[in-house]
Amino acid sequence: MNLFALSPMQESAGQIALAAVLAIVGFAFLLPQPKGRKVAVGIAALIAASAVFVAWIYTTYGQPMPDIIGTVLFCLFSAGALLFGTALVVQSNPGRGAIAFAFVILSTCGLFLLLAAPFLMAATIIIYAGAIIVTFLFVLMLSHAGGPSDENNRSREPLLGALAGFAFTGLVLFSLYLSQGGAQAASAAESPKIAQRLPAQVLTLEERNTLLAAVAKLDAVEEQLAGDTTPIAERGRVDDYFKGVQDQIATVAGSNTVISQYGSIATRLEKVGEKVTPLRGDQQSLRVLRQTAEVRKQNEKAYDAVVNHLFDSKPDRATVKAELRTLRDQTLLLAGVGDLPARNVGNLGYLLYTDHLLAVELAGTLLLVATIGAIAITQRKGAVA
Amino acid sequence: MITLWHYLAVAAAMFGIGLVGFLTRRNMITMFLCAEMMFQGVAINFVAFARYHGNLQGQVFVLFIIAVAACEAGVALALFLMLYRRGKSLDASDWQSLREMGVPPTVDTVPLPVEAVTEDDRLAPAGVRPKHIPSEEEAARV
Numbered sequence: 001m002n003l004f005a006l007s008p009m010q011e012s013a014g015q016i017a018l019a020a021v022l023a024i025v026g027f028a029f030l031l032p033q034p035k036g037r038k039v040a041v042g043i044a045a046l047i048a049a050s051a052v053f054v055a056w057i058y059t060t061y062g063q064p065m066p067d068i069i070g071t072v073l074f075c076l077f078s079a080g081a082l083l084f085g086t087a088l089v090v091q092s093n094p095g096r097g098a099i100a101f102a103f104v105i106l107s108t109c110g111l112f113l114l115l116a117a118p119f120l121m122a123a124t125i126i127i128y129a130g131a132i133i134v135t136f137l138f139v140l141m142l143s144h145a146g147g148p149s150d151e152n153n154r155s156r157e158p159l160l161g162a163l164a165g166f167a168f169t170g171l172v173l174f175s176l177y178l179s180q181g182g183a184q185a186a187s188a189a190e191s192p193k194i195a196q197r198l199p200a201q202v203l204t205l206e207e208r209n210t211l212l213a214a215v216a217k218l219d220a221v222e223e224q225l226a227g228d229t230t231p232i233a234e235r236g237r238v239d240d241y242f243k244g245v246q247d248q249i250a251t252v253a254g255s256n257t258v259i260s261q262y263g264s265i266a267t268r269l270e271k272v273g274e275k276v277t278p279l280r281g282d283q284q285s286l287r288v289l290r291q292t293a294e295v296r297k298q299n300e301k302a303y304d305a306v307v308n309h310l311f312d313s314k315p316d317r318a319t320v321k322a323e324l325r326t327l328r329d330q331t332l333l334l335a336g337v338g339d340l341p342a343r344n345v346g347n348l349g350y351l352l353y354t355d356h357l358l359a360v361e362l363a364g365t366l367l368l369v370a371t372i373g374a375i376a377i378t379q380r381k382g383a384v385a
Numbered sequence: 386m387i388t389l390w391h392y393l394a395v396a397a398a399m400f401g402i403g404l405v406g407f408l409t410r411r412n413m414i415t416m417f418l419c420a421e422m423m424f425q426g427v428a429i430n431f432v433a434f435a436r437y438h439g440n441l442q443g444q445v446f447v448l449f450i451i452a453v454a455a456c457e458a459g460v461a462l463a464l465f466l467m468l469y470r471r472g473k474s475l476d477a478s479d480w481q482s483l484r485e486m487g488v489p490p491t492v493d494t495v496p497l498p499v500e501a502v503t504e505d506d507r508l509a510p511a512g513v514r515p516k517h518i519p520s521e522e523e524a525a526r527v
Contacts, residue, residue: 031409034495053398061390074387078395085399085422089406094414094475101418104399108425111392115436117444120428120451127451131421131458138462139414142469148497151412151476156491161409169401176393344441351441352448359445363452370456374463 012177015056020170022049027162031155032092034148046086060177070114077110092152094139102132119345211335218328222321288334295330302327392433400426413465413475417458424454 006014022045029042084103091097105128112121143152155161302323309320352360399422406419428447435443465475472479481490 027405027409034493034497036498053394057391057394061388061394067387071387074391078391081395081425082398082402085402085406088415088418088422089402089410091415094412097415097418101422104422104425108399108429111395111429112432114387115392115429115432117432117435117447120432120444120447123448123451124428127455128421131455134458134462135414135418138465142414142465142475147500147502149474149476150478150493150497151474153497154411154478154493155409156411156478158409162405164408165401165405168404169397172397172401173394176390176397344444348441348444348448351445356445359449363449366456367452370459374459377460377463378466 009177012056012060013174015052015059016170016173016177019049019052019056020166022046022052023166023169024159024162027086027090027166028159030086030090031158031162032090032153033155033158034153042090050082056173073110074114077107077114080104080107081111094143094152095136098132098135098139101135102128105132116342116344118342119348208335211331215328215331215335218324218331222324222328291330291334295327295334298323298327298330389433389437392429396426396429396433398426399423399429411477413461413468413477416477417461417465421454421458424450 026042026045026049029038029045031037081104084100084107087100088097088104091100105124109121109124112118112124143149302320305320305323309317403419403421403423403426407416407423410416410419428450431443431447431450433443435441435447468480469475478491478493484490
């Protein structure tokens with residue numbers, strides 16, 4: 001028996017602890033101190049900490065990367081946010097700190113954009129652009145020009161502060177690991193389970209692929225029809241093609257054949273009304289359900305049209321084409337509705353002014369109170385109004 | 386594929402860095418910026434969960450976070466201004482007389498490094514020619 005063999009959980013805990021300790025050492029050396037700081041040692045420790053952190057993320061949640069651009073952008077923005085955040089904390093000059101904070105905000109906005117939140121990205125940039133300019137104003141107005149000062153060149157307990165902050169972060173990361181993600185990622189190595197992707201799927205990847213394959217087949221059928229010069233053999237091939245398409249769409253949208261871990265769309269989403277914990281119970285998934293039913297209906301209609309086309313002595317090719325085209329478009333639409341659409345600004349506004357109207361009013365009142373409070377705080381006693 | 390957990394891990398790290406800054410730095414403006422960074426970490430959590438669940442509730446929550454952050458910025462900067470007027474400094478430790486009873490005060494023992502101050506050149510008052518001894522190089526050139 002190997003006494004040094006570690007379970008995945010212990011290994012993960014060890015990695016997190018190592019990253020936290022290295023980060024604590026790095027920050028303790030880098031935070032401003034009157035004795036002077038050891039920049040090289042601090043930066044080396046921080047680089048080592050980030051390497052361990054990245055390695056932990058990769059071993060715990062790392063999946064093969066089909067979406068290369070998204071992955072690269074995510075790495076870029078998150079690295080930027082963490083790097084400039086560190087610069088903000090260890091920078092003794094508050095003006096430079098404000099510039100670093102501006103970059104933190106820009107990186108965060110990049111992450112918002114990747115998470116399909118374009119309105120929040122714009123709002124954050126606009127609001128924080130104003131906030132940062134005001135902060136600059138304050139820095140210029142209030143800081144002493146030149147020379148070291150108590151507030152900029154001293155830190156309050158750098159070692160203990162870094163210990164508190166990173167011990168907290170380490171615990172959060174470890175509890176993240178203990179929650180579903182870590183456990184699932186650990187078992188994903190053994191069985192090809194569906195990984196927790198963003199977002200929780202209305203349509204699984206397999207289902208979407210099946211739908212896209214059906215669209216491709218429909219396109220092929222359409223080409224066949226275009227070249228159809230009434231020989232029966234040709235028409236038979238159209239029928240063969242179309243049967244394949246129907247089977248595929250039925251797998252996804254119609255029958256109760258279990259095709260993924262969660263079953264087909266219909267079985268999966270129809271659990272919503274029952275006491276069974278639904279995978280998704282929101283408006284979007286209900287809409288997908290309706291859309292699936294429509295595709296199923298259109299599928300039958302198109303099939304009828306093709307059958308009529310085959311047995312009719314004078315086939316009406318225009319109708320068949322139109323039905324097939326409608327079916328193709330609907331299938332394509334269904335394949336695309338799995339994700340939270342990025343164009344959600346209108347929906348956000350609708351949600352704000354219907355479900356959260358009271359909260360909007362309260363936020364407005366809070367802003368008003370804060371404005372009055374700020375004026376009241378800064379007013380000099382005895383100043384002439 | 387980037388999963389929800391990647392975003393949560395980055396947000397946790399951002400929150401932790403902001404927390405360290407808030408605990409250790411003494412400049413009130415820097416502390417304020419660190420607190421804003423912690424807000425951003427939380428906002429990433431909310432938006433990531435909004436995307437994960439495929440609805441917009443998380444984004445709505447972040448909008449309210451931004452509103453609260455704006456209020457906080459207004460009041461905090463007004464407070465800094467008032468404290469600066471009284472103490473002529475942005476050092477948060479200047480106000481440690483507000484600390485809890487029985488807690489010993491923080492005393493800065495290590496002196497700040499002294500920077501060698503070089504006297505700036507000054508303009509001579511108008512009308513009188515300044516006394517100027519040319520250096521060797523200057524003399525050679527003239």
